[in-house]
Amino acid sequence: MRNTFCKMPLWECNRTLIKVAQGQQPADLVIRHARLVSVTTHEVLEDTDVAIACGRVAYLGIAPHTAEHCIGEGTTVIDAAGSFVAPGFMDGHVHVESSMVGVDEYARAVVPHGTTGIYWDPHELCNVTGLEGVAEVIKVAESVPLKAMVTTPSCVPAVPGFEDTGAKVTVDGVRASMGWDAVVGLGEMMNYPGILSCQDDVVQEVNETLRSGRSVTGHYSVCETDRGLNAYVASGVSSCHESVRAEDVLAKLRLGMCAQIREGSAWQNLHDLAPAVADGSIDTRLCNLVSDDNHPNTLVTEGHLDRILRMAVREGIDPVTAIQMVTINVATYFQMGADMGSITPGKCADLVFIEDLKDFRVTRTVIDGEVVAEDGAALFEAGGHPYPAWMCDTMHVAADISEKAFVIPATDEDGHALKGDTALVRAMVVSPGSTITEQVRVEVPVKDGALTADPAQDLLKAFVFERHHATGSFAYGFVRGFGIHGALAQTVAHDAHNLLVVGDNDADMALAARTLVEAGGGEVAVQDGKVLGLVRLPICGLMSPERVERVAADVDAIEGAWADMGCTMPSPFMTMGLLSLACIPSLRLTNRGYVNTDSFRLEPVLVRDE
Structure with missing residues (x-):
């Protein structure tokens, strides 16, 4: 395999390197007095010089040898002054x-x-x-x-x-x-x-x-x-x-x-x-x-x-x-x-x-x-690339994302209303710093004919809406481990990157979803009808055209909002973004439903009588 990531192939410049190494031609750059980390021998080579030409190393002057013979009138010399290189x-x-x-x-x-x-x-x-x-x-x-x-x-x-x-x-x-x-x-x-x-x-x-x-x-x-x-x-x-x-x-x-x-x-x-x-x-x-x-x-x-x-x-x-x-x-x-x-x-x-x-x-x-x-x-410039329109117009959500979309009906697979004040459902459990989710069974409240979140159990509703082809498909489930009151939404939802929303109330969840559709994608935190933090990611719903420092500040702000909402885990949006990754154990939610990633089959939200 040809390496196209160097300034020039070795076969185009080896004659120059041969001459530089012998002092017959000056180097472009010489680094003096370095403490060279030799990864080929697992050593630190004290007081070593490095001569460079054509973007490649031509000579190592390992003490007592030096690269003085490689220095010419046009050679740039950097004194490492004992720094590790x-x-x-x-x-x-x-x-x-x-x-x-x-x-x-x-x-x-x-x-x-x-x-x-x-x-x-x-x-x-x-x-x-x-x-x-x-x-x-x-x-x-x-x-x-x-x-x-x-x-x-x-x-x-x-x-x-x-x-x-x-x-x-x-x-x-x-x-x-x-x-x-x-x-x-x-x-x-x-x-x-x-x-x-x-x-x-x-x-x-x-x-x-x-x-x-x-x-x-x-x-x-x-x-x-x-x-x-x-x-x-x-x-x-x-x-x-x-x-x-x-x-x-x-x-x-x-x-x-x-x-x-x-x-x-x-x-x-x-x-x-x-x-x-x-x-x-x-x-x-x-x-x-x-x-x-x-x-x-x-x-x-x-x-x-x-x-x-x-x-x-x-x-x-x-x-x-x-x-x-x-x-x-x-x-x-x-x-x-x-x-x-x-x-x-x-x-x-x-x-x-x-x-x-x-x-x-x-x-x-x-x-x-x-x-x-x-x-x-x-020491180089970045940014300003004109991304094509098709990379910046990717939010095509056909499903209704009003408050009523976030009502989970308390009905069985035949459409019959459930009896009682609670229902047994499957839920995902997230852990700080881990990609793995657990699958648990938990009783959720039934109110006004709907399955609801239960903050007392740290149990949120979770929805995934297809956002690429305007199919209108979506699915829902439950998740535990975030510890928040309000709603969170993001289009950074591995790997399909559909619109993912979690929350404990329908109004905040709907506001979060609408905010991201209008923003062209990104991440948002909402509480009691107020947007607490927003990271706009209009390029594929994943990236911002802004400077990295500006995006970092927005992420800091939204992580602060997460903390204010009750979450204590590091980089919580990354953890949330894996809720829909259907190739890591144990239970995930995509726009098609719960995926059991141990057996690779779709699972219903409700646990049937066994």
Whole structure:
């Protein structure tokens, strides 16, 4: 697979690098007196010089050797003055759309934190606009220095037959995308039941990727490490970011899988997974640290991979090992280690200056031999991309979203009125920092012929309205764990991204739904007839055209509203956004109804007599 993410191919510039290394031609850039983090040998090389030409490393002057012979009249010299210099950080699994800004603004947020490359699965926007939308955002990525390497979304819809999305990705689409310069693999294969049952179209997507010589990334979200996992790996799926237990990490590594240890804004798995590798007894060459999903306020206030490195070290992972997990391990997994992932001769000159190996404060970022960020600020412009109208007109809700739409009739499957003051229903239960929901059975009040929310039990009503094709379809259920009074709505509702509304009263739920339709999508919090917070996301109902700092401020405000409404969980909108993700245990709600993701069947809201 040709790497199109470097300034120029090695075969076009190796003669220059040969000459620079021998002092026969001056370098473009020389970095002096660095404490070089060698990810190839797990060392810190004191007082090392790096000579760069044509966007690639030409020479390492490891003490007592220096790069003085590479310096000419036109050479830029940077004195690292003893700072640590490491390879640029790479995120092995990320959804840029979760940052609620375009990839150009995302780059402006993360590059100053040392991120030089991302492996981006844009399946969120693909569920709304298809591969045409993916092609459009690839154009946006080309406007900034960040290396945005794309994995083609594999599961659009995530689980066919259980939800309605805005688009569909077929085997033909996957095959065609493997010829795109930006594509380096297949996005997370969430349809593991399809793999295990040898479903033709699912396996064919994997096979088209393997045939092209690219990596197949995975999503095995069940706590099973025997026959199913073996079969999943045998199919050709070679990585997974869905581990929730240390034993899951070990099982995947033992089967030759790349174990991607996740720490995002809401999915906080690092603490539980670090013990699998922290004591140094396990070879970590197949481990990556990844973010998966980050809210914009996390990126602006805490950072990106530098944040995860800080946390990894606090959890007992050796700092150089942690750096390997965001550099050489990532590049090697995606078959790009010949060009990226280490500071060694011939490799792309993507590197980062760090004050220490504890706090990982980044002071300078270099991509392809160009300084692109210093002291926390990007040195390039972003934003202003003119997205086409079809990406900004995606709210097509045909269902009635007045107050009466949120009345859940207290009738059985034959339409007969239920007897009594309560009814037994199925409900989803969410937990802070987890992607997993529980399924419980709970008694709900029956009032005026309707099933109602019950704040005393922290029980809210939940609705999902189809919003792509104006079909008018919708479904309802119940959810516990948010602890709020009022209503919340969002179009960031994985993976179909339909209109999701939860609340304890019909008036607030209707206002929340109408507000988002008028805004073109986004997130809103409503209480007692008042909008407490709103994040407008008119691009696919997922992203804002505003600067990342502005969006971060809006997200801060709406999270403050959540807290005022009674919610205590971190990044609650991310947790809410997974209520409709029909490929993660155990119970989810789509526009077609409750989906039991253990048995993969639709379940009724009411529990029948047993």
